[in-house]
Amino acid sequence: MNHFLQNAGFELPGWLLLLPLALLPLLLRGHAEFPYPAIANLPMDTLSLWLERAWRACGALAIAAIVMGLSSPFWGEQTIERIGRGAHIMIVLDRSASMNDDFANQPADGSASKMAAARRVLQDFVSKSREDLLGMVIFSTSPILVAPLGGDREAVLAALSATEAGGMGFTAVARGLAMALDYYENKPVTGARAVLLVSDGAAHLDSKTQDTLRVMFKKQGASLYWIYLRSAGGASLKDKPEEGQEDAYPEYALHQYFASLGVNYKAYEAENPQAVALAMADIAQLKNLPVRYQEAASRHDLSGFFYLLACLCSCALLALHLTEIRQWKVPA
Amino acid sequence: MNSTFIPQEFHYRLHWRARTARPGGHPTRTAGGAADFRGYVPFMQNPNPRHIDLRASLRSVPHQLMVRSYHERGAIAVVAIVDLSASMHFAGASEKRELAADIAASIAWSATRGGDAFGLIACDDSLRGDLFEPLSSRRGVAAEVRDKLMQSTPLAKGANALPLAASQLRAKRSLVFLISDFHLEESLITQTITSLAAHDVVPLVLWDSAEYEDLPKWGWARVSDMETGGERSLFLRPRLTEQIKSAYAERRARIVTLCKQAGARTPFFIQDKFNAELLTRHLLEAH
Numbered sequence: 001m002n003h004f005l006q007n008a009g010f011e012l013p014g015w016l017l018l019l020p021l022a023l024l025p026l027l028l029r030g031h032a033e034f035p036y037p038a039i040a041n042l043p044m045d046t047l048s049l050w051l052e053r054a055w056r057a058c059g060a061l062a063i064a065a066i067v068m069g070l071s072s073p074f075w076g077e078q079t080i081e082r083i084g085r086g087a088h089i090m091i092v093l094d095r096s097a098s099m100n101d102d103f104a105n106q107p108a109d110g111s112a113s114k115m116a117a118a119r120r121v122l123q124d125f126v127s128k129s130r131e132d133l134l135g136m137v138i139f140s141t142s143p144i145l146v147a148p149l150g151g152d153r154e155a156v157l158a159a160l161s162a163t164e165a166g167g168m169g170f171t172a173v174a175r176g177l178a179m180a181l182d183y184y185e186n187k188p189v190t191g192a193r194a195v196l197l198v199s200d201g202a203a204h205l206d207s208k209t210q211d212t213l214r215v216m217f218k219k220q221g222a223s224l225y226w227i228y229l230r231s232a233g234g235a236s237l238k239d240k241p242e243e244g245q246e247d248a249y250p251e252y253a254l255h256q257y258f259a260s261l262g263v264n265y266k267a268y269e270a271e272n273p274q275a276v277a278l279a280m281a282d283i284a285q286l287k288n289l290p291v292r293y294q295e296a297a298s299r300h301d302l303s304g305f306f307y308l309l310a311c312l313c314s315c316a317l318l319a320l321h322l323t324e325i326r327q328w329k330v331p332a
Numbered sequence: 333m334n335s336t337f338i339p340q341e342f343h344y345r346l347h348w349r350a351r352t353a354r355p356g357g358h359p360t361r362t363a364g365g366a367a368d369f370r371g372y373v374p375f376m377q378n379p380n381p382r383h384i385d386l387r388a389s390l391r392s393v394p395h396q397l398m399v400r401s402y403h404e405r406g407a408i409a410v411v412a413i414v415d416l417s418a419s420m421h422f423a424g425a426s427e428k429r430e431l432a433a434d435i436a437a438s439i440a441w442s443a444t445r446g447g448d449a450f451g452l453i454a455c456d457d458s459l460r461g462d463l464f465e466p467l468s469s470r471r472g473v474a475a476e477v478r479d480k481l482m483q484s485t486p487l488a489k490g491a492n493a494l495p496l497a498a499s500q501l502r503a504k505r506s507l508v509f510l511i512s513d514f515h516l517e518e519s520l521i522t523q524t525i526t527s528l529a530a531h532d533v534v535p536l537v538l539w540d541s542a543e544y545e546d547l548p549k550w551g552w553a554r555v556s557d558m559e560t561g562g563e564r565s566l567f568l569r570p571r572l573t574e575q576i577k578s579a580y581a582e583r584r585a586r587i588v589t590l591c592k593q594a595g596a597r598t599p600f601f602i603q604d605k606f607n608a609e610l611l612t613r614h615l616l617e618a619h
Contacts, residue, residue, distance in 0.1 A: 029563070031554060032554070033554045033555060033556040033563065034553055034554070034555045034556070035422065035555070035556060035558045036422075036543070036555035036556065036557060036558065036564070037419035037420075037422045037428075037513055037515045037540075037543060037557075037558055037559075038419055038513075038515030038557060038558075038559070039555060039556075039557040039560075039562055039563075039564040040515070040557075041515065041543075041544075041576075041579055041580060041583050042555070042564055042566065042576060042579065043572070043575040043576060043579050045565075045566065045567065045572055045575070047567050047572075048552075048564075048565040048566050048567040048572070049565060051552060051565055051567050052554070052565035055565075320552060323550075323551050323552045323567075324551060324552050324553065325548045325551035325552065325553040325568065327548075328424075328542065328548065328553065329424060329425065329542050329546070
């Protein structure tokens with residue numbers, strides 16, 4: 001009951017000032033009466049007594065219910081615990097010029113750019129993940145929003161197709177991630193959040209950007225999966241660079257930074273299209289962790305109920321009115 | 333309001349001897365006349381040679397001349413006390429006030445026709461001086477009384493002055509008709525009749541069939557008391573109408589008991605219409 005009251009309220013409480021009007025039927029004596037010489041001679045009749053009381057109560061209730069109805073009461077806005085099944089995935093795709101290059105290990109049956117491999121695998125992934133919400137951001141020199149987080153797969157697929165045009169510019173990883181994380185803002189956590197970073201290189205992040213990203217990841221509680229498409233001759237994430245050479249290997253620094261974020265992080269180092277496919281399969285497994293979350297159930301408008309009550313009371317009043325005797329004297 | 337006065341005459345008989353010197357039609361205690369035989373008295377007590385009874389004289393020991401003595405017949409005062417409380421203004425099958433006026437006029441008519449004097453006292457919460465009619469034997473008093481009562485305006489709700497009406501009567505025993513609906517408190521009924529103990533009181537109870545018999549069969553009605561202003565809700569249905577009827581039957585028996593206990597005659601119940609013949613029968617039969 002307490003819980004019920006906590007969640008109840010009025011949209012237009014000003015109307016409640018009219019509530020004292022409900023006392024009118026209880027106090028007023030304006031109804032038709034027949035003069036009678038001596039009511040003391042009349043027997044006390046319980047049914048009649050209660051009928052009179054019911055009549056007054058119905059009148060009061062009808063007015064009260066109309067006033068309540070006008071003040072638009074609601075009940076609800078309660079939170080319901082749900083278990084989310086799908087994931088919310090923001091795909092952050094690198095479209096820098098280097099993505100047009102081949103993988104480190106050249107496949108035997110011709111050339112496949114990293115972008116093409118990534119596109120194929122991502123298209124496959126997007127088509128299969130029915131339960132998920134997907135969004136996509138591509139970045140090169142600056143990030144571009146392709147599709148906000150939602151169920152619109154067509155937009156994502158179309159964006160992936162559009163990457164055939166070829167990449168250009170540099171690698172602004174931080175701004176791409178920040179934009180992706182922005183789309184989690186003010187969204188209910190109904191599933192695991194995952195940022196899927198697909199890139200072939202990295203950029204150096206200054207400490208301010210690092211802090212900002214760290215805060216954003218913490219706040220949104222998103223996991224990070226990095227599919228690192230290693231270029232031919234690119235450095236591996238596992239190999240620690242030599243002392244004093246760290247600046248030459250921004251990938252390694254980024255990897256270290258991501259690992260220090262404190263969120264779920266996993267890096268996949270893909271050197272060929274098969275490795276990318278394997279990484280995606282792995283991610284598809286990981287992202288489906290069930291998530292408990294609180295969802296606000298939409299509140300119920302109770303004014304309809306009060307109007308119904310008023311209507312019923314009015315019907316009862318009408319019925320009583322119809323039974324009223326118009327003429328006391330029976331015409332001879 | 334049709335004020336044409338159609339007199340209805342009824343007859344009444346006393347079962348007591350009046351103290352009066354005025355000649356009239358009722359037995360009195362006064363010696364004289366030649367109608368009611370009273371007994372034999374010595375000649376010197378009633379020296380009327382026309383009433384000498386030889387047989388009684390011969391029967392007397394020691395012998396002396398005896399004469400028959402008689403009671404005089406005399407006129408009495410007939411007074412109508414009318415209750416003018418709010419409930420007496422009820423209009424159902426008939427208008428109660430009109431009915432009361434008719435009855436009062438009929439009493440006046442019958443009294444003056446019989447040579448008796450008639451007087452009217454009307455009461456609500458106070459004695460209604462404007463409606464007071466002193467004792468008189470005028471011929472036109474009946475119509476006057478009727479007009480007076482018909483034109484009266486209601487001034488008060490109750491009938492608390494009824495016991496005071498006795499103060500307006502003369503000390504000699506009179507015939508008093510108490511016209512009321514008797515929707516009064518029992519103590520007031522008893523008090524009123526007790527205050528009239530010196531007189532011969534005939535309660536006339538005016539009830540209307542719309543009060544308790546010709547009720548609507550079905551339906552919901554609110555009634556308000558004409559005197560107290562109280563309210564009552566009535567969902568009329570056969571069971572309740574039966575209850576109301578039986579309540580009135582009980583009330584009727586109660587009124588009869590109260591009146592007789594206080595020393596009045598058996599009340600005469602008048603419903604909707606005044607029938608002088610029935611009243612005559614009632615007055616000649618009941619005591």
